[in-house]
Amino acid sequence: MKQYVIYRRVSTTEQGKSGLGLEAQDRDIRLYLDGYSEQPYEIIGEFLEIATATDDQRPELTKALNMARSHGAELLVAKLDRLSRKVSFIATLMDDRKVNLRVASMPHADKFQLHIYAALAEQEREFISIRTKAALKEAKARGVKLGGARDKTMKRNAAVQANAKARAEKVQGIIEPLREAGKSLREIAAELNKAGVKTARGGEWQASQVKRTIERLAA
Template sequence: MKQFVIYRRVSTADQGRSGLGLEAQTRDIDLYLTNYAETPYEIAGDFLDVLSGRDNDRPELTKALDLCRRTGAELLVAKLDRLSRRVSFIANLMDDPKVRLRVASMPNADKFQLHIYAALAEQERDFISLRTKAALAEAKARGQKLGGLRDKTGKRNEAIQRDALAFTQKVRPIVEPLRASGATLAVIAGALDGAGISTARGGKWTPMQVKRVMERLSLAH
């Protein structure tokens, strides 16, 4: 049976940026498994790093890679930059004969294509950094006050995080005891609906939404 080891990486800053947050990565991985994965398949492990993303400080990625090497499972990530932003790291990983990599957002890409994409993405980030520095220097030369927009964006993201955490704490008394008793995600979703508790957006609960709440609860501990 086909086996996958799922790896996701997120930081506080990522949670406020579309496409990089935990929910977005989970969605992309679910889309891959539903539409592209060989069936039947098995999830051999699911690992999550919550940190800055430095390549030398990701304990869960180390565990995920060790599991891949021991079981022959394929490492599945949502986006290539969730694995690393450095071409050298990705290249070394691709040279490992015991690790096979699959990127959900590029479901049919082979090793060569992923390597090329990583190199191009690194060049683009370097150029964007240079362009941003040049634009800031020009704005400063014109006497334009800097930092206002960034401060507003940061405060808005912090407010979103506070609201998400507050909602998670609201459903904790129902979710945690049910999960501890062995209830499935579907059963917990039904219990929340039955208690008259809507999702944060006012809708009905799904097993995936329950899973995301549980992940937030684990991060809050």
């Protein structure tokens, strides 16, 4: 029987108390177990961590990994960033032959694919940070006064725009060849879903989202 050790992480004590973020992780894990896991299965342990992704002190993760190793069970997480946002940390886990990792939101991904995804995600975060700083610098050069509530609003808007643009560029290599091949928006959405590529909110692609992504790339 397939055995799982479930690990969930939220960033703050407030999130841990309110359940914010936990519902989405529970949903993804449940969808994986119901739709992708071998049947029957057994959950032999569940661990909840309240810590930031950059915090190296993860006692609950250590417990989860030890249990998974000792039982030969799979460590199941909702998303890869619930483990860490550091490629080095993910790579260390990948090199551990006693650790069998499964990410619910990428049910068919093997260790190599997860490693590549972690590296791309880290590059994306770095690029978004650089883009946001550049946008603020350009605004200041145009004479926009930064400070107070207006500064915070502008930073938030710049971050949102940078994030959207970076995500569009991330799937550009898939969308453009399909467009050149004459595929419709609906067909492109189907190919993205088939490849396991998620939208910004972790959902399935629709034709309208493909259209917006193409418009961002052209802007």
